[in-house]
Amino acid sequence: MLVKTYGGCVHGVNATTITIEVNIDNGVAFFLVGLPDNAVKESHQRIEAALKNIGHKIPGKKITINMAPADIRKEGSAYDLAIATGILAADGKINSENISQYIIMGELSLDGSLQPIRGALPIAIQAKKEKFKGFILPRYNAMEAAIVNGLDVYGVDNITEVIGFFNGNVSLEPVSVDTRKEFYSRLNEYEFDFSEVKGQENIKRSLEIAAAGGHNVILIGPPGAGKTMLAKRLPSILPPLNLSEALETTKIHSVAGKMAKNSSLISVRPFRSPHHTISDVALVGGGSNPQPGEISMAHNGVLFLDELPEFKRSVLEVLRQPLEDRMVTISRSKYSVEYPASFMLVASMNPCPCGYYNHPEKDCVCAAGVVQKYLNKISGPLLDRIDIHVEVTPVPFKELSSIHESEKSETIRERVVKARQVQERRYNNMENIYCNAQITTKLLRTVCKIDDTGQTLLKTAMDRLSLSARAYDRILKVARTIADLDSSEDIKTDHLAEAIHYRSLDRENWAG
Numbered sequence: 001m002l003v004k005t006y007g008g009c010v011h012g013v014n015a016t017t018i019t020i021e022v023n024i025d026n027g028v029a030f031f032l033v034g035l036p037d038n039a040v041k042e043s044h045q046r047i048e049a050a051l052k053n054i055g056h057k058i059p060g061k062k063i064t065i066n067m068a069p070a071d072i073r074k075e076g077s078a079y080d081l082a083i084a085t086g087i088l089a090a091d092g093k094i095n096s097e098n099i100s101q102y103i104i105m106g107e108l109s110l111d112g113s114l115q116p117i118r119g120a121l122p123i124a125i126q127a128k129k130e131k132f133k134g135f136i137l138p139r140y141n142a143m144e145a146a147i148v149n150g151l152d153v154y155g156v157d158n159i160t161e162v163i164g165f166f167n168g169n170v171s172l173e174p175v176s177v178d179t180r181k182e183f184y185s186r187l188n189e190y191e192f193d194f195s196e197v198k199g200q201e202n203i204k205r206s207l208e209i210a211a212a213g214g215h216n217v218i219l220i221g222p223p224g225a226g227k228t229m230l231a232k233r234l235p236s237i238l239p240p241l242n243l244s245e246a247l248e249t250t251k252i253h254s255v256a257g258k259m260a261k262n263s264s265l266i267s268v269r270p271f272r273s274p275h276h277t278i279s280d281v282a283l284v285g286g287g288s289n290p291q292p293g294e295i296s297m298a299h300n301g302v303l304f305l306d307e308l309p310e311f312k313r314s315v316l317e318v319l320r321q322p323l324e325d326r327m328v329t330i331s332r333s334k335y336s337v338e339y340p341a342s343f344m345l346v347a348s349m350n351p352c353p354c355g356y357y358n359h360p361e362k363d364c365v366c367a368a369g370v371v372q373k374y375l376n377k378i379s380g381p382l383l384d385r386i387d388i389h390v391e392v393t394p395v396p397f398k399e400l401s402s403i404h405e406s407e408k409s410e411t412i413r414e415r416v417v418k419a420r421q422v423q424e425r426r427y428n429n430m431e432n433i434y435c436n437a438q439i440t441t442k443l444l445r446t447v448c449k450i451d452d453t454g455q456t457l458l459k460t461a462m463d464r465l466s467l468s469a470r471a472y473d474r475i476l477k478v479a480r481t482i483a484d485l486d487s488s489e490d491i492k493t494d495h496l497a498e499a500i501h502y503r504s505l506d507r508e509n510w511a512g
Helices: 045-051 080-090 120-129 138-146 159-167 179-185 201-213 228-230 243-253 282-283 313-317 320-326 370-375 409-426 441-447 454-463 468-485 492-502
Strands: 002-011 014-025 027-033 062-068 103-104 132-136 152-156 217-220 300-307 327-331 336-340 344-349 386-390
Touching: 002 080, 002 120, 014 120, 027 045, 045 080, 062 080, 080 103, 080 159, 080 228, 120 132, 120 138, 120 179, 120 243, 132 138, 138 152, 138 282, 152 159, 179 243, 201 217, 201 228, 201 344, 201 386, 201 468, 217 228, 228 300, 228 344, 243 336, 282 313, 320 327, 409 468, 441 468, 454 468, 454 492, 468 492
Parallel strands: 002 103, 027 062, 103 132, 132 152, 217 344, 217 386, 300 344
Antiparallel strands: 002 014, 014 062, 327 336
């Protein structure tokens, strides 16, 4: 008897439906074909033990299982449940009348219980597109898949429930999630708030500008000055995710298997902070079975690189292309995978190996030339993609001990959102440009016009501070954002002056 069940294969952040054809005939053999990897091939042993432990058994006949389309490699253990269900249906133990209306996914334990799977959300989206009635999967992933409206999602704990469901002995309740309610209920849930930060008003201002224009930023200062603390609070002032961005972000985390139990929609912007020992593959994604890297996990959020010079040079250099294209393409001999990677880069570093160069109270003990050598670990092309350089100084005791509460993130965010709305209107008819940080060189001359006084100020600054040529465009972009925050149509001299202040590392004499 031939029975067809259906599962899903994740490719990038999208899914393809897989047809699992199970045929039972005379003889004694077990064949599993259709380009399965070792984890799929090992399903035979898991299924055999699981069925035996729940009172069933694999029939002692010739079983042929084909996973179509046969030219797509099937990877992982998530096909166990669909294969086991197909075998029982082909053997007449399960009523196969409605089985083709459902996507069935889940990894089997030897006792028949189900383990979580990856990519539940993209598989559910594809199932709805192909007009499947429902999706049966482990209860762990049910909330995640139930985001997709118009698809009956059934979370189950073991294969016994699936058998009973198709035989009409067990009644399963579809999991229901009000996507919009779930989204809006958690929209402002942030662990950290700028009101907890004492002093550092100039750094808060620079991060507000970075958030308003989508600019990458680097914080330079001695140990304990508050660089990491400030960076962790940046997501709380970024504009809230819209529903489309939330779904896109959730898909990436679903594919990477990073969704928590019973979690549905990611409603807040992600903040990723990888350790400096990370490899280039772990950062951008890849591997023999390509998976999203940290930069894709930070999509629509913040990627924070603490102690930037401690990262391997090769790791930092692979960031250059994603920072420009906001997309990562991982190519293999037979296929390529694309992962979105639109993130804000926030980096921090000490000014020198000892950490106290330019410190107001402590002396730097580094030898001559060591400071410049330390800074040279970060390449010019990477620095070229960082718009704002900010020097962070230690907070005086008077400010640390103050009981005065600082401005809340919510208040700062209102100004940021207002500035982003101005940019949204400005770039409404332009493809792939949503904020000032994404302005092209050609567009810069139109959007960032300055008067003669501004030109004179900028020329004087570049001559006196020995600013490099690459600083020119960055200063104009940041000045445009400052003007937007100020609700100004034109870029004024005070906007330019503040933007010039945020180019510390471009000064030729900065490191002595």
